[in-house]
Amino acid sequence: MSNRATPDAATQLEIYRRMALIKANDERSRKVIMNGRLVMPYYSPRGQEVIPSAISVNLTDEDYICTIYRGSHDQLAKGLPLKDLWAEVAGRTTGTCKGKGGPMHVTYPAKGIMVTTGIVGSTMPIANGLAWGSQLRGDGRVTVASFGDGAANIGAFHESLNLAAVWKLPVIFVCQNNEWGEHTAYDKTSNVKVADRAAAYGMPGVRVDGNDPFEMYAVAQEAIARARAGEGPTLIEAMTYRFFGHVFGDADAYMDKARKADAMANDPVPRFRAQLIETGIATEEQLAEMEAAIEKEIDEAVEFALASDFPVVEELKRDVFAEEMA
Amino acid sequence: MNAETPMAPANIVKAAKANILQGINAAIADAMEEDENVIALGEDLADPEEGGVCGVTKGLSSRFGEHRVRSTPISEQAIIGAAIGASLVGFKPIAEIMLMNFTTVAMDMIVNHAAKLRFMSGGQTHVPIVIRTMTGTGFASGGQHCDYLEAWFAHTAGIKVVAPSSPKDAYGLMRSAIDDPDPVLFIENLPTYWSPAEAPEKGHRVPIGKANVLSEGSDVTIIAYARMIQEAMPAVAKLKEAGISAELIDLRTIAPWDRETVVKSVARTGRAIIVHEAVTPFGAGAEIAAVLNEELFGRLKAPVRRLGGAFCPVPFSKPLETAFAPQTADIVAAAEALVKS
Numbered sequence: 001m002s003n004r005a006t007p008d009a010a011t012q013l014e015i016y017r018r019m020a021l022i023k024a025n026d027e028r029s030r031k032v033i034m035n036g037r038l039v040m041p042y043y044s045p046r047g048q049e050v051i052p053s054a055i056s057v058n059l060t061d062e063d064y065i066c067t068i069y070r071g072s073h074d075q076l077a078k079g080l081p082l083k084d085l086w087a088e089v090a091g092r093t094t095g096t097c098k099g100k101g102g103p104m105h106v107t108y109p110a111k112g113i114m115v116t117t118g119i120v121g122s123t124m125p126i127a128n129g130l131a132w133g134s135q136l137r138g139d140g141r142v143t144v145a146s147f148g149d150g151a152a153n154i155g156a157f158h159e160s161l162n163l164a165a166v167w168k169l170p171v172i173f174v175c176q177n178n179e180w181g182e183h184t185a186y187d188k189t190s191n192v193k194v195a196d197r198a199a200a201y202g203m204p205g206v207r208v209d210g211n212d213p214f215e216m217y218a219v220a221q222e223a224i225a226r227a228r229a230g231e232g233p234t235l236i237e238a239m240t241y242r243f244f245g246h247v248f249g250d251a252d253a254y255m256d257k258a259r260k261a262d263a264m265a266n267d268p269v270p271r272f273r274a275q276l277i278e279t280g281i282a283t284e285e286q287l288a289e290m291e292a293a294i295e296k297e298i299d300e301a302v303e304f305a306l307a308s309d310f311p312v313v314e315e316l317k318r319d320v321f322a323e324e325m326a
Numbered sequence: 327m328n329a330e331t332p333m334a335p336a337n338i339v340k341a342a343k344a345n346i347l348q349g350i351n352a353a354i355a356d357a358m359e360e361d362e363n364v365i366a367l368g369e370d371l372a373d374p375e376e377g378g379v380c381g382v383t384k385g386l387s388s389r390f391g392e393h394r395v396r397s398t399p400i401s402e403q404a405i406i407g408a409a410i411g412a413s414l415v416g417f418k419p420i421a422e423i424m425l426m427n428f429t430t431v432a433m434d435m436i437v438n439h440a441a442k443l444r445f446m447s448g449g450q451t452h453v454p455i456v457i458r459t460m461t462g463t464g465f466a467s468g469g470q471h472c473d474y475l476e477a478w479f480a481h482t483a484g485i486k487v488v489a490p491s492s493p494k495d496a497y498g499l500m501r502s503a504i505d506d507p508d509p510v511l512f513i514e515n516l517p518t519y520w521s522p523a524e525a526p527e528k529g530h531r532v533p534i535g536k537a538n539v540l541s542e543g544s545d546v547t548i549i550a551y552a553r554m555i556q557e558a559m560p561a562v563a564k565l566k567e568a569g570i571s572a573e574l575i576d577l578r579t580i581a582p583w584d585r586e587t588v589v590k591s592v593a594r595t596g597r598a599i600i601v602h603e604a605v606t607p608f609g610a611g612a613e614i615a616a617v618l619n620e621e622l623f624g625r626l627k628a629p630v631r632r633l634g635g636a637f638c639p640v641p642f643s644k645p646l647e648t649a650f651a652p653q654t655a656d657i658v659a660a661a662e663a664l665v666k667s
């Protein structure tokens with residue numbers, strides 16, 4: 001990997017900022033639910049912070065992403081404002097979707113967050129369409145489709161990768177392999193690496209340590225450059241680990257304790273933090289200040305959300321069609 | 327005949343004026359001509375693949391380019407997904423799902439995504455796609471190639487459903503479907519593709535949600551759509567001979583259906599028969615009958631009748647297939663029974 005691009009100092013800091021934001025937001029989300037201030041289905045992205053952070057520093061607001069229910073890390077990394085996110089997951093009218101979508105359907109086109117789906121495997125077919133649009137317009141934008149290891153076994157995965165390859169679409173398929181699909185281990189559901197499947201469609205497939213910011217950055221940059229240059233799609237399998245149960249409240253008894261402890265001991269967020277200090281990219285004070293600013297911003301977002309109004313019941317008739325229903 | 331490789335039945339004379347297939351083709355061509363954001367995709371759609379299995383899109387890729395009229399792999403989820411994605415960024419895709427039964431493998435994309443993204447995003451995104459699909463009994467294609475599944479989609483908030491029965495309506499509804507800011511399922515009837523009738527005028531629009539009163543009458547209202555119009559027209563003539571004045575309404579749009587026109591008509595006649603090729607239980611007829619009861623209870627002279635397909639998979643054997651869907655004689659008998667009751 002020595003010939004691969006290394007992020008410059010400012011980019012490293014920015015990757016870390018996004019990771020720290022995701023981690024802090026996750027911790028706060030779990031706390032707020034635990035305290036009973038908010039009720040929502042919550043799928044923690046804890047442990048998977050590096051993947052979207054290292055990818056998204058290679059993207060602009062004009063590039064698109066499609067993500068899943070476990071998607072707050074993808075959304076925040078892509079620039080979703082905290083207030084809009086929190087108000088949405090609190091079901092308030094000030095949320096991204098006026099509270100009508102909720103955590104599984106956060107949408108924010110201003111930052112290219114086009115679709116968040118609760119259906120496993122459904123980001124890929126739609127991502128192709130966004131990318132087809134870019135191809136038709138020649139606008140140079142790329143689309144990133146996020147999905148889990150479990151989603152690689154859905155028919156739509158096959159259909160979408162095949163179509164993207166045949167049409168040479170500017171799309172990057174990012175499988176966040178966290179070793180689990182709900183309660184079932186990836187090993188039990190596939191005999192091959194997800195990345196190896198790319199060969200079947202005639203596109204590059206790369207398995208990468210998704211908890212290593214430099215590796216993830218370099219692989220993402222290559223795939224994005226390929227897509228922008230009109231050379232077609234790439235499948236990235238980013239290896240990571242889900243720190244908690246599938247959904248908040250899942251006691252995760254089925255997860256191997258030693259494996260989990262090991263993954264948590266290798267928590268990518270403090271690890272990268274230490275590296276930044278060690279390599280002189282940042283000082284302890286600088287990072288502490290950054291983290292404090294994030295906490296403050298989250299405080300404000302939570303209070304903003306909880307103080308916001310719920311939507312009026314008339315909203316049931318709005319946005320079903322362009323025209324309000326009778 | 328196999329529905330995968332249909333041909334015009336030999337006894338049908340090539341269009342005197344225009345047929346439904348030509349109406350659809352012209353509507354797409356005119357829309358593509360006017361708006362470069364109108365694009366089309368589907369299996370066998372482009373001219374190297376012969377412009378569709380029935381040739382509905384013939385000529386379009388040669389005229390507008392294969393980048394805008396694109397043949398796809400046999401991947402229904404990917405087809406609808408690509409249409410949805412492109413629509414989110416300003417395109418107006420027309421996706422073809424060759425046969426209506428094949429929508430079943432794309433239901434997630436249609437129902438969970440196309441129909442719901444506007445609502446779930448709080449109106450930030452919307453999905454202005456047209457899904458063209460053909461179906462219909464009559465070509466001995468058996469249980470998986472000719473179902474009418476419109477009720478599945480009409481039961482889903484966020485998607486519109488239309489089913490034209492004439493070249494003019496096919497053209498006008500296709501233009502309106504392409505104009506529409508929301509997803510529209512456009513159901514084409516295979517056996518009547520080649521039936522000639524009055525040609526559409528360029529630019530003509532048939533509003534979505536507006537029924538068409540094909541013949542006025544005072545004793546009974548017959549509500550039908552798609553090929554059932556061709557069964558109902560002779561029924562109206564036969565009933566007239568028998569001294570029964572039947573009003574025939576071509577619904578044209580199934581969702582949202584034209585309640586006003588239908589309720590007004592039945593308020594006058596006091597009797598209603600709904601005819602569709604889809605199986606009767608939980609079909610569009612059930613919804614219409616329920617609304618007629620809600621609106622007109624006490625003013626109805628007889629219970630609302632439904633005539634639909636038999637509640638079984640579409641059979642292959644000719645006599646069974648013929649008996650499956652409502653026919654002219656069934657409509658006549660039902661109307662006579664209602665009037666006499």
Ligand SMILES: Cc1ncc(C[n+]2csc(CCOP(=O)(O)OP(=O)(O)O)c2C)c(N)n1
Pocket residue numbers: 070118119120121147148149150151152178180181182242246
């Ligand atoms: C089509 C479909 N089947 C099943 C589910 C239920 N379900 C939700 S998440 C999930 C596991 C998905 O695992 P993976 O794709 O690895 O993503 P992860 O949750 O690990 O991020 C399942 C089975 C669903 N939402 N959609």
Ligand SMILES: [Mg+2]
Pocket residue numbers: 148149150176177178179180181182
């Ligand atoms: Mg997983």
